[in-house]
Amino acid sequence: MTYAIEKNGESRSFPEGDAFLNGAVDRDQADVVIYSGVRFMSDLRKAVILVELGEECLGDHIGEDDPAVTNVLGFARYRNCDDLPSRLIELVRHPKTSEAAIAAAREVFAAAGLEVSLCNDQAGRIINRLVVPKYNAALRFLDEGLATQTDMDLTCKLGLGYPDGPIERVMRGGLASYYGVSKGLFDAFGTPAYAPPRRARIAFKQATTGSAPAKR
Amino acid sequence: MTRTIKTVGVCGAGGTMGAGIALVAARAGFKAISFDMSEGALDKAAKQSVDFLDKSVARGKLNGDKRDAIVAAMSRTTSIDGLRDCDLVIEAVFEDLSIKRDLLGRLDGACAEDAIFASNTSTLSITEIASGSEHPERVVGMHFCLPAQLMKLIEMSPGILTSDETFRTAWQWTEACGQMPVKTQDKPGFILNALLVPFNNDAIRAVEAGVAAPADIDRAIKVGLGYKMGPLELLDLIGLDTQVRLCEAFYPITLDPRAATPPLLRRMVAAGLLGRKSGRGFFDYQGNAMFGA
Numbered sequence: 001m002t003y004a005i006e007k008n009g010e011s012r013s014f015p016e017g018d019a020f021l022n023g024a025v026d027r028d029q030a031d032v033v034i035y036s037g038v039r040f041m042s043d044l045r046k047a048v049i050l051v052e053l054g055e056e057c058l059g060d061h062i063g064e065d066d067p068a069v070t071n072v073l074g075f076a077r078y079r080n081c082d083d084l085p086s087r088l089i090e091l092v093r094h095p096k097t098s099e100a101a102i103a104a105a106r107e108v109f110a111a112a113g114l115e116v117s118l119c120n121d122q123a124g125r126i127i128n129r130l131v132v133p134k135y136n137a138a139l140r141f142l143d144e145g146l147a148t149q150t151d152m153d154l155t156c157k158l159g160l161g162y163p164d165g166p167i168e169r170v171m172r173g174g175l176a177s178y179y180g181v182s183k184g185l186f187d188a189f190g191t192p193a194y195a196p197p198r199r200a201r202i203a204f205k206q207a208t209t210g211s212a213p214a215k216r
Numbered sequence: 217m218t219r220t221i222k223t224v225g226v227c228g229a230g231g232t233m234g235a236g237i238a239l240v241a242a243r244a245g246f247k248a249i250s251f252d253m254s255e256g257a258l259d260k261a262a263k264q265s266v267d268f269l270d271k272s273v274a275r276g277k278l279n280g281d282k283r284d285a286i287v288a289a290m291s292r293t294t295s296i297d298g299l300r301d302c303d304l305v306i307e308a309v310f311e312d313l314s315i316k317r318d319l320l321g322r323l324d325g326a327c328a329e330d331a332i333f334a335s336n337t338s339t340l341s342i343t344e345i346a347s348g349s350e351h352p353e354r355v356v357g358m359h360f361c362l363p364a365q366l367m368k369l370i371e372m373s374p375g376i377l378t379s380d381e382t383f384r385t386a387w388q389w390t391e392a393c394g395q396m397p398v399k400t401q402d403k404p405g406f407i408l409n410a411l412l413v414p415f416n417n418d419a420i421r422a423v424e425a426g427v428a429a430p431a432d433i434d435r436a437i438k439v440g441l442g443y444k445m446g447p448l449e450l451l452d453l454i455g456l457d458t459q460v461r462l463c464e465a466f467y468p469i470t471l472d473p474r475a476a477t478p479p480l481l482r483r484m485v486a487a488g489l490l491g492r493k494s495g496r497g498f499f500d501y502q503g504n505a506m507f508g509a
Contacts, residue, residue: 051330088440097377117436119428126428130447133474134415147407151398155407158369158396159361163442166411193474 001047004030008037013052013077013085020112021201032108042068047104050075051076055128055184058092058121071101077114078127081173081181089116090125123188132182133193140167140197175203221332221389223247225302227319229292230257232264233336236364237306239265242289244364244393250292251299258292265395268365296326303328304389306358308336311465317348324350332382334358334475338409339465343375352377356386359406360395367495368396371406376415397449404469413462414474416454417481419447423498424480430498448498456484 004027007013013036014020027033033043036052040061043049049072051061058074074092077085081088089109093102106116119126142149153165179200186194196204205211224241228234229250238261242248252258271285272278285437292302299305304326307319316335323333333355335345346355368389374383388398400406406414419437434446451459463477484490484497491497 013460078436086440090436090440097376115435117428117432117439119432120426120434122425126422126433127440129427130415130418130433130437130440131420133418134411137414138411141407141410145401146403146410147398147400151400152407154396155369155371155398155400156411159367159371159408160412161444191449191473 001104002030002031003032003034003108003113005034005036007035008040011036011052011087012169013075014081015085018085020114023112032104040072042072044068044071046071048073048101048108050105050108052076053092055123055181058094062094064099067096070096070098071104072189073097073101073105074121075105075109076125079173080169081177082180083173087114089114090127091118092121092125093118094121124185128185129180132185135166135170135178136182136193136195136197138169138201142167159180170200175200176207176208179204221246221303221385221392223249223302223304224389225249225251225299225305225327227251227299227307227323230254231308232261232262233360233362233364234308235261235265237308237360237364238290239268239286239365240393240395241362242286245285246289246393248290249302250290251294251296252292252350255294258453262290262292266335280399296322299323300326300328302331304332304334304386306334306336308360311337311339311461313340313344316345319346320348320355321350321470324445330354332356332386332435334386336360337406339462341371341404341469343377346375346377353379356382357400357402357406358386358390359408368394370395370397371400371404371408372397373400373402374404378380382485402467409462409466413459413466414472416447416451416459417463417474417476417478420451420478420481423448424478436451449468452497452499452501454491456490456497457494460485 002025003026010016033046034050040049040051042136051074053074053076062069062072076090078088078090079085091105109116117126138152149167153168156162156165179196182194182196182200186196226234226238230252238248238250250258266287269283273280273283275344290392295372305323307316307456308320309315320333335342335357336359342357346352349355351403355375356378359371359405361367361369371420372387387397404410406427422433430448434449437443437446460477462483463475466475489496490500496499
């Protein structure tokens, strides 16, 4: 399965230097077209059209009722904010997406050594929807003095086998960037669990006013 | 003056957690007395402990002499008076406040006046449990992880009235056992369950909301975050009925909507889909087919 990449600026899924970029061919020769930062174009001759997503939904790009989008899928390679991308692709389907298009997308990503989780078009997809309330709770617990950062992180590593603790993970990814993720989900769901935590709000404010570095 | 701990009692030692705690104590060279009302439960726990030690020997992690010394350090009783010589008594009985408070009251009468009492509760307040004792200053939270004989973490929590000496002595004992204690406030779920129970509920709600299939959710969490198990696989291991009980313990005291029992969880438990122990939960353990919630 050959693929072309139409992009404007750096892709969050495939930043400069990522090996996946080297495998791209010309659009005319490609079975698959990947759009990143560029408005996508319908093309039913292609096996699948892949639209890279940020925090937004696939529906923001293709609408909800267009019957000509059976071969269009959204995707995002999961990143913990400013950390390097993981091996996970969250592949976002639409109600009208064909199984053939999903299979083609899986094939392209699997060939690049990436693993795919298929999800429906909902805010936060899978990981951010699940981890943001947990990270927000951990940051709140830290404010409330439940335990030290070290002990909270150690508890999650020793007790749950996590590779890193929630606080160290959020800090490493960048609190200011994390604010944007949390805020986006809070706007989408309106539930307090997604409300940006105090520390992230401060970090974002400092980053945007230039009074402190964006990270930590 | 810090009390020297030589003999450790474990209440509820007929259960998996209690038996593991007794092993931790005996393995570290302390005399361990297992207490349970049920002789049969103690028999079963003793056999499991010996089996564990024998496997450790077979795997080269323990030598035969050490194994024999651990077994010799372990004894059992069905009478609470059998704990009278204990310097530290750890309770791992059923997660029920009235049962734990009543037990502490009985321990007051059975044990020495400077004995330390620790609760292995994962959800209840140490301060409330300690109110069952006439000496709340000698009660401390000491939450082991399952299986206790393998997991190093212990969440240590002082209640409002716990003395510094009690906390320090209990902390030092966990270190002497080779465990890794962390200090938390006396709050519902401490650190581990306060983060885990709502997170697992969120995963259930994601299934219910049609975000993705269980296998896709678990794969995302494992590959994206590097967790060893996905939340739904973990829930199947814990038992979905256990998750209901955790929610029922947490939600009334926290009123956190994330801690409330998800409707899908209730339906699955009602249908007998309890996870691995029933052969099917979010995943099918006979045919490996995914549960289509």
